[in-house]
Amino acid sequence: MLILGIESATHQVGCALGGHEGVLASAHTARGRRHAETIVPQIRFVAHQARIELQDVGCVAVDLGPGLYTGLRVGISSAMAMAYALGVPMIGVSSLDLLAFAVRHTNRLIVAAIDARRQELFYAFYRQVPGGVQRVSPAEVGTPDDLASELLATSEEVLLVGDGAHRYREVFAQLQKIYIAELDLAHPSAASLVQLAHARALREEFVKPWELRPIYLRVPDADVNWKTRHSR
Structure with a gap:
């Protein structure tokens, strides 16, 4: 089965195509908040690179978050539109699963951390298992100091991955046994999305487009700003 993956949880947008032969083509761009202008041309580009007709796609996979609200909304809406069409x-x-999957070969405890803005992070803990990673904590939203306190409570070596780890590097650099993954692994990967989705497709873990539930973890910035203005 051919799978189209669409990823847009951070300021980076990614698309990939693949299936039982692996990832056939992928592309990622970072153009600020221009997700809506980027996704459709990127899908066409990836399909051309893979020499695939979109009519041959059998499943659409999408990053559900947590992440930046606008990016998630555009990515999920685009993916749903493709699935319907x-x-x-x-x-x-x-998105945290995607970050952790990219560093699945490490023996360290994995912590995926996405910059949530407002001086906060979205994060979760993972361990390596045969063929991938397993989440061992619920996804949370908290300050860099909150995460640092949790890291101090473990005696294990930890691999931090994600743009949140780089944004607040100075907070984590002073901790012992904490390592930060390379910058090119700081964003969720559309290629990883296709790989994880393919494994679930083999188990027929499909959902209908209207059954998708984004993972926001907190109220969107726009709602907070609106309530702040009107409370004044």
């Missing part, structure tokens, strides 16, 4: 099922994957 093609008449195919969908698979949703957490």
Whole structure:
């Protein structure tokens, strides 16, 4: 089965195509908040690179978050529109799962951390398991100091991955046994999305487009700003 993956949880947008042969083509761009202008041309580019007709796609996978609200909304809406147009099922994957999967070969405890703005992070803990990673804590939202306190409570070596780890590097650099993954792994990967979705597709873990539930973890910035203005 061919899978189209769409990822847009951070300021980076990614698309990929693949299936049982692996990832056939992928592309990522970072153009500020221009997600809506980027996704459709990127899908066409990836399909051309893979020499695939979109009509041959059998499933659309999408990053459900947590992440930046506007990016998630655009990515999920675009993925749903593609699934409806093609008449195919969908698979949703957490952005934190995608970050952790990219460093699955480490023996260290993995912590995926996405910059949530407002001086906060979205994060979760993972361990390596055969073939991938397993989440061992619920996804949370907290300050860098909150996460640092949790890291201090563990005696294990930890691999931090994600743009949140780099944004607040100075907070974590002073901790012992804490390592930060390379900058090129700081954003969720559309290629990882296709790989994880393919494994779920083999188990027929599909959902209908209207069954998708974004993972926001907190109230969007726009709602907070609106309430702040009107409370004044």
